[in-house]
Amino acid sequence: MTSPVSINQQTIHQALSDFTLPWSPNTRLLDANIIENMIIEGQKIHLTLNIAKVPEDAAEPLRAKVEHRLQQIEGIVQARVFLNTGEGNNKRLVFPPRQAASANAAQQKPATPHQAHKHAPIKPTGPIEALQDVKCIIAVASGKGGVGKSSTAINLAVSLANQGLKVGLMDADVYGPSVPHMLGLEGQVEVINHKLIPMTAWGISAMSIGMLVPPEQALIWRGPMVMGAIKQLLSDVKWGELDILLVDTPPGTGDVQLTLTQSIQIDGAIIVSTPQDVALLDARRGIAMFQKAKTPILGIVENMAYFSCPCCNEKTYIFGENGAKKEANNLGFPFLGEIPLIPAIRSGADVGVPIVAQDPDSIAAKAYQEISELMVPVIKRLTVQRANKKPEATPE
Ligand SMILES: Nc1ncnc2c1ncn2[C@@H]1O[C@H](COP(=O)(O)OP(=O)(O)O)[C@@H](O)[C@H]1O
Ligand SMILES: [Mg+2]
Numbered sequence: 001m002t003s004p005v006s007i008n009q010q011t012i013h014q015a016l017s018d019f020t021l022p023w024s025p026n027t028r029l030l031d032a033n034i035i036e037n038m039i040i041e042g043q044k045i046h047l048t049l050n051i052a053k054v055p056e057d058a059a060e061p062l063r064a065k066v067e068h069r070l071q072q073i074e075g076i077v078q079a080r081v082f083l084n085t086g087e088g089n090n091k092r093l094v095f096p097p098r099q100a101a102s103a104n105a106a107q108q109k110p111a112t113p114h115q116a117h118k119h120a121p122i123k124p125t126g127p128i129e130a131l132q133d134v135k136c137i138i139a140v141a142s143g144k145g146g147v148g149k150s151s152t153a154i155n156l157a158v159s160l161a162n163q164g165l166k167v168g169l170m171d172a173d174v175y176g177p178s179v180p181h182m183l184g185l186e187g188q189v190e191v192i193n194h195k196l197i198p199m200t201a202w203g204i205s206a207m208s209i210g211m212l213v214p215p216e217q218a219l220i221w222r223g224p225m226v227m228g229a230i231k232q233l234l235s236d237v238k239w240g241e242l243d244i245l246l247v248d249t250p251p252g253t254g255d256v257q258l259t260l261t262q263s264i265q266i267d268g269a270i271i272v273s274t275p276q277d278v279a280l281l282d283a284r285r286g287i288a289m290f291q292k293a294k295t296p297i298l299g300i301v302e303n304m305a306y307f308s309c310p311c312c313n314e315k316t317y318i319f320g321e322n323g324a325k326k327e328a329n330n331l332g333f334p335f336l337g338e339i340p341l342i343p344a345i346r347s348g349a350d351v352g353v354p355i356v357a358q359d360p361d362s363i364a365a366k367a368y369q370e371i372s373e374l375m376v377p378v379i380k381r382l383t384v385q386r387a388n389k390k391p392e393a394t395p396e
Contacts, residue, residue, distance in 0.1 A: 035050075268297070305324070
């Protein structure tokens with residue numbers, strides 16, 4: 001077996017040594033000081049070109065050529081080049097269209113007018129404009145992964161839509177965006193008038209980083225890239241009028257949560273916890289983060305609370321009963337309800353059909369339904385509060 005070729009900064013510099021700037025042909029790319037955030041992980045390269053001083057359209061051919069050249073380096077399995085159109089704290093990443101990730105990106109046939117329209121550059125505006133018709137924003141969070149945040153967010157979103165609310169779901173889990181898969185959404189996001197148009201499924205609108213970049217890509221992103229991606233999801237998506245925007249967050253208390261709470265007004269957070277999670281107090285970390293950001297905790301949902309026998313519906317509390325309820329009481333938060341551990345929740349997610357849509361009369365669907373019914377008056381209250389608050393400044 002041959003060992004993989006070692007890729008380092010020098011390899012990349014060599015590959016790009018003869019590149020010049022299209023807008024300044026006498027300036028070498030390597031001398032222009034516009035390469036930033038170079039990440040080399042094994043056989044993968046990600047880098048960003050800062051093009052704050054030139055229009056995005058003028059820089060796109062350079063981006064494509066650089067990406068193509070990097071993809072030709074021996075041993076490279078993935079090369080992605082982003083454009084950053086901002087300066088300082090005003091960074092804004094431009095996601096290359098998905099197809100451009102392929103090895104022959106620069107040799108692709110020219111886009112048809114329809115495709116070209118879809119890939120039109122996205123102009124930043126800032127969250128205020130993009131979210132101005134969103135009446136209420138609620139984050140779904142947890143201390144650790146795999147507790148069922150996305151399942152809860154999706155099923156609550158669909159339940160709320162079934163009750164007549166206009167619902168949006170933003171998947172902010174850049175490291176593991178599962179919303180597209182769980183909602184059965186495929187294909188390319190449309191861009192109209194420089195805005196990303198959310199995809200729709202099961203009566204809700206949804207947007208996810210997983211619809212914009214290949215799933216494996218975001219896994220290697222670090223702080224600034226993640227923050228840029230979240231800011232872009234906030235500012236470049238045309239949600240239109242929504243009664244409620246649910247935000248599915250990654251586990252823990254990292255860059256995503258920080259960027260979200262610093263960039264927009266989140267009206268409340270729902271904490272999802274499993275019985276074991278409650279015992280280990282993982283949920284408390286998530287709670288503490290939102291409290292620090294002064295985001296009200298709306299309550300705790302206990303997921304996988306009990307096993308429901310498919311034959312007789314008998315409830316078995318494998319990890320003990322009422323753990324999350326007691327914890328919610330101790331912390332002074334509402335207990336919103338318990339969701340059973342049911343294979344159909346997982347299999348529904350696997351085929352892109354949320355259980356509340358697939359089997360609305362099931363125990364699981366009814367459990368989500370009950371929680372969503374509790375949420376409706378809360379959403380109304382938060383909507384009034386939000387409307388009465390002065391809009392916050394546009395994030396940097
Ligand atoms: N109540 C449940 N019963 C059965 N499977 C569940 C339940 N909740 C979540 N799952 C499954 O557990 C896995 C993790 O859930 P997910 O919602 O992706 O968690 P998170 O978003 O917190 O990482 C998924 O495969 C999901 O389908
Ligand atoms: Mg998730």
